[in-house]
Amino acid sequence: QKEVEQDPGPLSVPEGAIVSLNCTYSNSAFQYFMWYRQYSRKGPELLMYTYSSGNKEDGRFTAQVDKSSKYISLFIRDSQPSDSATYLCAMMGPSGGYQKVTFGTGTKLQVIP
Amino acid sequence: DAGITQSPRHKVTETGTPVTLRCHQTENHRYMYWYRQDPGHGLRLIHYSYGVKDTDKGEVSDGYSVSRSKTEDFLLTLESATSSQTSVYFCAINTGTSGRFSGANVLTFGAGSRLTVL
Numbered sequence: 001q002k003e004v005e006q007d008p009g010p011l012s013v014p015e016g017a018i019v020s021l022n023c024t025y026s027n028s029a030f031q032y033f034m035w036y037r038q039y040s041r042k043g044p045e046l047l048m049y050t051y052s053s054g055n056k057e058d059g060r061f062t063a064q065v066d067k068s069s070k071y072i073s074l075f076i077r078d079s080q081p082s083d084s085a086t087y088l089c090a091m092m093g094p095s096g097g098y099q100k101v102t103f104g105t106g107t108k109l110q111v112i113p
Numbered sequence: 114d115a116g117i118t119q120s121p122r123h124k125v126t127e128t129g130t131p132v133t134l135r136c137h138q139t140e141n142h143r144y145m146y147w148y149r150q151d152p153g154h155g156l157r158l159i160h161y162s163y164g165v166k167d168t169d170k171g172e173v174s175d176g177y178s179v180s181r182s183k184t185e186d187f188l189l190t191l192e193s194a195t196s197s198q199t200s201v202y203f204c205a206i207n208t209g210t211s212g213r214f215s216g217a218n219v220l221t222f223g224a225g226s227r228l229t230v231l
Contacts, residue, residue, distance in 0.1 A: 034219055043203055043222040044156070088156070090220070101146075101220055105155035 003027050006089055006104030015113050019076040023089035023104045026070065030091040030102075033065050035074045038086045038106065047087075048074070079111045116140050117223040119204050125229045132191040134226045136204030138184075144207035145187040146220065147171075147179060149200040156203065162187055194230040202226045 006023045013019055021035075032051055036044035048063045050056045050072075056063045062075040072091075076083055089104040116139030126132055136145060147159040148171075158171030160179040168179050176198060178190045191198055205220040 032219060036222075041225075041227075043224045046219055046221060049219045092219075100158070103156040105153070 001026065003102050004089065004091060004104045007107055008105055010108040010110055012110045012112060013079055015079060015081060015111055017079050017111075019079050019083070019109060019111075021074040021076075021087050021089075021107050021109070023072050023091075024070055025072070025091055025102075027091070027102070028067075028070070029093045032092040033063070033072050034090040034092070034101075035061075035063055036088040036090060038088060040085075044088055081111045081113050084110045117204060117206060117221065119202075119223040119226045121226060122224065123227045125231065126194055127231050128195055129193050132194050132228065132230075134189045134202055134204075134228070136187040136189070136223060138187075138206050140206075140208070141184055142206040142208060143184075145181065146205040146207075147177075147187070147189045148203045148205060148222075149173065150203060150225075151200050159189065159202075191228075194228075196230050198228065199230045200228060202228060 004023055004025045032049055034049040035047045037047050038044045048056055048058055048061055050063045050065045053065050053067045060077045064073045086106040086108045088106045090101050092101045093099040118137045120135045144163055146161040148156045149159055150156050157173045159173055159177050160168055160171055162168045162181040165181055165184055180188045203225050204223040208221040
């Protein structure tokens with residue numbers, strides 16, 4: 001079993017829909033939870049990060065962490081064709097010293113105009 | 114922006130030749146990483162560095178070496194390239210000390226170097 005599981009998709013939604021992307025994990029030591037967006041043939045771009053549990057909102061994006069369930073989510077409201085990309089979740093232990101970052105394999109999202 | 118530059122961006126080489134990829138940063142961050150990204154495998158850590166001349170292996174380090182003689186530069190070398198090393202290579206830095214994600218333990222990636230070994 002992988003430390004981080006992420007449905008590869010692809011996920012196709014109509015423009016304006018609410019998108020829910022999810023990851024589950026098994027390592028209870030993870031403290032930092034990140035979402036990256038990667039366009040085709042580009043490097044991953046950090047969208048949001050959350051420290052420990054709770055929600056974080058940034059414009060149309062909301063990140064949620066439920067440590068009790070070892071489950072994280074990224075919600076995209078009013079999705080746009082420009083949101084079409086692969087979304088990677090990533091997780092890391094406490095800061096200080098080297099900490100391995102564990103990535104999900106990514107979910108490919110397509111927003112249809 | 115974190116100021117990460119990777120070079121070359123694209124390279125085609127033949128089996129058995131040495132290849133060096135360069136990662137350059139402008140912000141003096143301590144931690145730097147090399148990943149490779151392949152379909153079905155996601156991002157896998159090759160090597161990382163926690164300071165000048167301080168490096169360590171990641172999960173897929175066989176066939177790769179690294180060097181960091183200056184804070185700003187982290188080099189990845191394939192001593193004798195093989196076809197299995199055809200991949201996209203990403204450099205990343207931990208940007209937890211400044212900028213938009215200041216205070217967080219997070220990675221910022223370069224644009225990638227696409228390597229094809231024939």
